[in-house]
Amino acid sequence: MAEDAIDERLLAAARTCVLAYGVRRTSLTDVARRAHVSRPTVYRRWPDVRTLVSDVLTREWKTVLTAGGRVPVTGSGRERLVAGIIAIAEGMRDNSVFRKVRDADPEHLLPYLLDRLGTGQRMAIDLARRGIADGQADGSIRPGDPARLAHVLFLAVQALVLSAMAGHDAIGREVMREELRTLADSYLRG
Incomplete structure (x- = not known):
C-alpha cells in the first residue's frame, strides 16, 4: 500500500476517533485499530x-x-x-x-x-x-x-x-x- 494512502487512512481514522471520543480519549491504539494497521505503523508517522x-x-x-x-x-x-x-x-x-x-x-x-x-x-x-x-x-x-x-x-x-x-x-x-x-x-x- 502506498505511504500516502496509509497516511490518508490514519488521518481519516483519527478524525473518526476524535468525533467519537474527543481529543482526550483518542489514542494511537484506537486510530491504528480503526485504520486496520499496526501501532508501529502509526508511531512511525506521528510521535503522539x-x-x-x-x-x-x-x-x-x-x-x-x-x-x-x-x-x-x-x-x-x-x-x-x-x-x-x-x-x-x-x-x-x-x-x-x-x-x-x-x-x-x-x-x-x-x-x-x-x-x-x-x-x-x-x-x-x-x-x-x-x-x-x-x-x-x-x-x-x-x-x-x-x-x-x-x-x-x-x-x-x-x-x-x-x-x-x-x-x-x-x-x-x-x-x-x-x-x-x-x-x-x-x-x-x-
Whole structure:
C-alpha cells in the first residue's frame, strides 16, 4: 500500500476517533485499530496523538478554507473578501470536528488562542492577506500592511466565531452572518 494512502487512512481514522471520543480519549491504539494497521505503523508517522490530532485539525482547516475560497462573488476585492470570510466562518461553525473539539476538549484549543498560531490559522491569515492585497489594488480596502490587517481581522473573526459557537442558539446563522459582514467590511473600509 502506498505511504500516502496509509497516511490518508490514519488521518481519516483519527478524525473518526476524535468525533467519537474527543481529543482526550483518542489514542494511537484506537486510530491504528480503526485504520486496520499496526501501532508501529502509526508511531512511525506521528510521535503522539496530539501531533496526529493537530494534523487532523490542519486538514479540517484546509477543507473549510478551500470551500470558503470558492465563493462565487463579483464585485470589489473587499466584497469578495467579506463574502469569503463569512463562508469560512460558517464552515468553521458547522464543521463537526471543530465543534467536537470545542465542546468536548476546549483546552486543546487554548494553545492556539493564547500561545501560538497553528498551521490552519496561519493559512487563514495568508488567505486574508492575499484578499486584502487584491482589495487594496482595486482601491476598495484601506491602505496598510496587508499582513498586519489580515492578522487583526483573523483574530476578531476567530473570537466571534468561537463565541457564536458557544451561544449557538442565541446567535443564529443570520445574525452571525450580518455581524461578520459589518465587522469585516467596516474594518477593511477604514
